[in-house]
Amino acid sequence: MGDVAMTVPVISAFVEQNPSAKITIVSRPFFKPFFDGIPNVDFFAVDVKGRHKGFPGLLKLYSDLKQLHIDAVADLHNVLRSQVIRTLFALSGKKVAFTDKGRAEKRALTRAENKIFKPIKSMVERHVDTFKKLGFSIDLSNPKFPEKAILSTEIIKITGEKANQNWIGIAPFAQYASKVYPQDLMHQVINELASDSNSKIFLFGGGNKEIEILNLFANGKENVINVAGKLKLQQELDLISNLNVMLSMDSGNAHMAAMLGIKVITLWGATHPFAGFAPFNQPLENCLVSDREKFPKLPTSVYGNKKVAGYQDAMRTISVESVVEKLNH
DSSP: OHHHHTTHHHHHHHHHHOTTOOEEEEEOGGGHHHHTTOTTEEEEEOOTTTTTOHHHHHHHHHHHHHTTOOOEEEESSOSHHHHHHHHHHHHTTOEEEEOOOOHHHHHHHHOSSSOOOSOOOOHHHHHHHHHHHTTOOOOOSSOOOOOOOOOOHHHHHHHOOOTTOEEEEEEOOOSSGGGSOOHHHHHHHHHHHHTSTTEEEEEOOOSHHHHHHHHHHHTTOTTEEEOTTTSOHHHHHHHHTTOSEEEEESSHHHHHHHHTTOEEEEEESSSOGGGTTSOTTOOGGGEEEOOTTTSTTOOOOSSSOOOOTTOTTGGGGSOHHHHHHHHTO
């Protein structure tokens, strides 16, 4: 989800700065709401479980896309499936380019020994480079974001009217445990924020286990609302666009908020913003990282999927006070 969200600012800037070009986004149908409302952008939904399943399905996908009279292909995903499609287009004489994910630099940043600890090019910048290879320039120095969504009656039934409240979103989960702020500390953060009656806190997540934890966080607090499982993706995006700030782990919600121009505070455990996945257009000081003096091997991986003995408590070095202070300023 985060990977797709990080393409949105690039696509938005591209169509604004290259108005004679038309883009077709090829992705899973779930992600269509990310691109709704961007002019000159169509969405082609890939049916990975049906028509486009497996290698025969990729051939059908290529056949389907050929009907769209595509002139060039920008492969922003650069995985096996997209590599097959772009190769077929290249063989048919079309111009293709792909995003270099910088795997060698990422390995140097995350290795335990002889670590090269310095920021590498962000994924957003890498996507810009991909379009440059196709002959298109994109300037992201002055990004434009969509207007705040007008909340539907259905959403307002859950959120209430905003009035002059401070709306704070919190997405406390991530794919891997090494990227998740400890539950007891997150509970303290929410309690601190909820003590301000002018603030309303919205909790984001999904799945029964996460909903259970979020219900625990919200229990007994009128101004803490668990929206997990209650909103569709487009409704979540509409709500996020009305937030004053989003607190997230290194996860998709951070990038969803950033693509909408919302202030994002991120918490980093096994991963690090230097790896190129910091939320778009957010200052580095909004990324609260674990203490590298106590845990010098950080970051231990790009995605947080690598367990390192003795590093399970790294995120406890990010204090509750520092998180609350960032959210309140």
